[in-house]
Amino acid sequence: MKTVSSVVENYIKTKPFLLNALSLGIINLTSLSRNIMTELESEFSKEVKQGAVVMALKRLTEELDFRLNHKINKVIKNIGEITVRSSLTDYTFAASDTVLNKQADLITDINALPDIFYTSSRGVNETNIVVSNSINHLVDKHFANEKLIQKLDNLASITVKLPKENIVVPGIYYFIFQRLAWEGIIINEVISTSNEFTILVSEEQVDVAFKVIKDLKN
Numbered sequence: 001m002k003t004v005s006s007v008v009e010n011y012i013k014t015k016p017f018l019l020n021a022l023s024l025g026i027i028n029l030t031s032l033s034r035n036i037m038t039e040l041e042s043e044f045s046k047e048v049k050q051g052a053v054v055m056a057l058k059r060l061t062e063e064l065d066f067r068l069n070h071k072i073n074k075v076i077k078n079i080g081e082i083t084v085r086s087s088l089t090d091y092t093f094a095a096s097d098t099v100l101n102k103q104a105d106l107i108t109d110i111n112a113l114p115d116i117f118y119t120s121s122r123g124v125n126e127t128n129i130v131v132s133n134s135i136n137h138l139v140d141k142h143f144a145n146e147k148l149i150q151k152l153d154n155l156a157s158i159t160v161k162l163p164k165e166n167i168v169v170p171g172i173y174y175f176i177f178q179r180l181a182w183e184g185i186i187i188n189e190v191i192s193t194s195n196e197f198t199i200l201v202s203e204e205q206v207d208v209a210f211k212v213i214k215d216l217k218n
Contacts, residue, residue, distance in 0.1 A: 080161030
């Protein structure tokens with residue numbers, strides 16, 4: 001059976017930025033209830049009392065304050081080192097039977113080179129390789145016969161070490177990426193392991209992105 005509380009919660013869950021604003025307590029609940037009354041009444045096919053909507057929003061706000069803020073903030077405050085690298089190139093190749101062998105050849109060539117950034121990830125249809133600009137010529141050589149889908153230059157990476165608790169608390173990545181979105185940061189790639197993640201952004205935006213992530217700890 002539908003209740004005002006359940007319908008209000010489902011509505012808010014479809015509006016990520018609104019959900020976060022509610023958790024921060026920065027929205028006037030009475031004004032919000034007026035704005036969503038039409039949609040709620042359509043859901044119920046009958047008139048809904050505004051007071052019931054306000055009460056449902058109030059209860060949801062209190063729950064979100066605990067579910068989103070307290071648990072996530074505990075993890076965010078314990079973010080570890082943040083590492084920045086610049087002068088990177090992001091290659092995206094179509095998946096093929098030979099691309100892994102080409103990667104092995106590339107790794108052999110760069111294994112002894114100092115201070116080289118290299119990471120890769122493989123999807124169903126694409127293989128992604130991120131390297132220091134200084135070895136672009138090696139990537140171009142080894143992957144000359146592979147289908148290049150995209151190549152992005154002048155990128156920077158930000159690698160964030162997360163506490164172990166990040167794997168049992170929902171919303172950690174959402175919380176971080178939402179803050180980056182608010183600042184207009186365009187994320188070109190996301191690469192992650194269990195307890196750390198790396199984002200690729202343009203060199204023009206790396207300083208702002210670094211400050212956003214660093215300020216989360218404060």
